[in-house]
Amino acid sequence: MxxxxxxxxxxxxxxxxxxxxxxxxxxxxxEVKNPVEKVQLIDISKEFYDPDIPLETFTQKYPWFQGTVPNEDFAERRKDPEEIKVYKEAVSKIDIQKLNNDLASLFSNIKNYFPNFKEPQVFLYSSALQGIMEPIFYEPEKEMLFIDITAFMGENNPNYTGLELYFQKSMNPKNIIPKVSEILAEHFVxxxxxxxxxxxxxxxxxxxxxxxxxxxxxxxxxxxxxxxxxxxxxxxxxxxxxxxxxxxxxxxxxxxxxxxxxxxxxxxxxxxxxxxxxxxxxxxxxxxxxxxxxxxxxxxxxxxxxxxxxxxxxxxxxxxxxxxxx
Known part of the structure; x- marks a missing residue:
């Protein structure tokens, strides 16, 4: 061979x-007719780690975000310095305006071929590195798309120590849109x-x-x-x-x-x-x-x-x- x-x-x-x-x-x-102008993009973790936002206010606004985490643990995680550090580094790597524009372009192209597609509300969040192997989650019935920004901090990032290098090659900010597109494509095939x-x-x-x-x-x-x-x-x-x-x-x-x-x-x-x-x-x-x-x-x-x-x-x-x- x-x-x-x-x-x-x-x-x-x-x-x-x-x-x-x-x-x-x-x-x-x-040429796409009636393109999506702007995507509703919300950084959940920005509010989660904000000490000025009461936990009760946060959980009422995002009742599905806590999952099965006990209230005590959920409250402690908001103050965890390591989690906060990871989130701040992850969000600093992303150009939010560019991401919004790129998502709008992506959704416009999808609607061009699938007119019934409803562009989802997009939520950015930090899993504190716990969900980086499957960082994109799409719920078409609820019209919600989730992006774990800690999965796109750049290959060879110290936070990825121990993770196979071949996984890290696609863990850069430029990989967000292709991976979102891939997950959405799976909805149609x-x-x-x-x-x-x-x-x-x-x-x-x-x-x-x-x-x-x-x-x-x-x-x-x-x-x-x-x-x-x-x-x-x-x-x-x-x-x-x-x-x-x-x-x-x-x-x-x-x-x-x-x-x-x-x-x-x-x-x-x-x-x-x-x-x-x-x-x-x-x-x-x-x-x-x-x-x-x-x-x-x-x-x-x-x-x-x-x-x-x-x-x-x-x-x-x-x-x-x-x-x-x-």
Whole structure:
């Protein structure tokens, strides 16, 4: 499998060649009618840690925020100097006005394709690092979206000591909008992996990434995948060889559920079981499913997004004519 290694070192060269080609039209860059002007953005923790706001006043305003925490513990947490310190550092990393504008743009793009989408009220909060592995929570029925700002303090932040570095790569303020978009996309595409083949799984994630394209037409592809620029370049440079590996090893239509762990689940790298593994980009199955869906839209650009999401993986794959070349 040394073909992977060769392309790794030639990625810069290939990128240079690609930059000389004429850019293809981005079909997702469209003018949005009636855009969302402003998002209702509330920093719950700002009030939670404010000693001038009585606890009773706070709990009446946000009765769902306390959860199952006893009143005594809840009151003590408001005065915890370490929690306050973490919150203040986390909120200092975020440009609130930019976040508001970016959320408004995101919600506008979603409403453009799904007119019944109601933009949620957005709440920022600090979990004091307890919820950083799943920092975005969406409740469509209540039209509420929660963002744990302590999950976006920047990779290598001292507060993340002990956390795997591959998780930290997407824990920067610039990752907030792509991760919010990803969570919202999941609302429109329901998974059903029971007895499914690998192609079904990667095309499901390809649909999610296609929604990322539609919802974030001006965002970088690397951020949409929660990749570093280097990880994205590796994936692009090796796209054909990755697909050849899947085909030659009869993985495309396999129902081996372990393939999800190797090529879809969060990890420091993908698992080809070759010497290239440590240098590979993670979640390469998601990347491949995305490219299949992108190729489908090159072939069928007139397809409405809502119709595309209803198609099964086999239809999308067959009509995409996906055959990447070196």
């Amino acid at each position: 040394k073909f992977f290694r060769y392309l790794l070192f030639s990625a810069v060269f290939l990128t240079g060649l690609a930059s000389c080609k004429k850019d293809t039209t981005n079909i997702w860059k469209v 329901k998974p059903n992996f029971e007895h499914q083949k690998f192609i079904d799984q990667i095309v499901y994630y390809g649909k999610l990434m296609t929604l990322q394209d539609a919802f974030l037409p001006n965002e970088s592809d690397a951020l949409k995948m929660n990749y570093t620029p280097e990880q994205y370049e590796w994936a692009k440079a090796n796209e054909a060889n990755i697909w050849n590996y899947f085909v030659e090893n009869n993985l495309v239509f396999s129902d081996d559920q372990r393939l999800g762990e190797r090529f879809i689940n969060p990890a420091p790298f993908s698992k080809f079981y070759t010497e290239i593994d440590n240098e590979s980009s993670p979640q390469i199955g998601i990347f491949t499913g995305w490219q299949i869906c992108r190729k489908f839209y090159q072939e069928k650009p007139e397809t409405k997004l809502v119709d595309f999401l209803k198609m099964n993986a086999q239809e999308i794959f067959n009509q995409s004519n996906y055959k990447p070349k070196n």
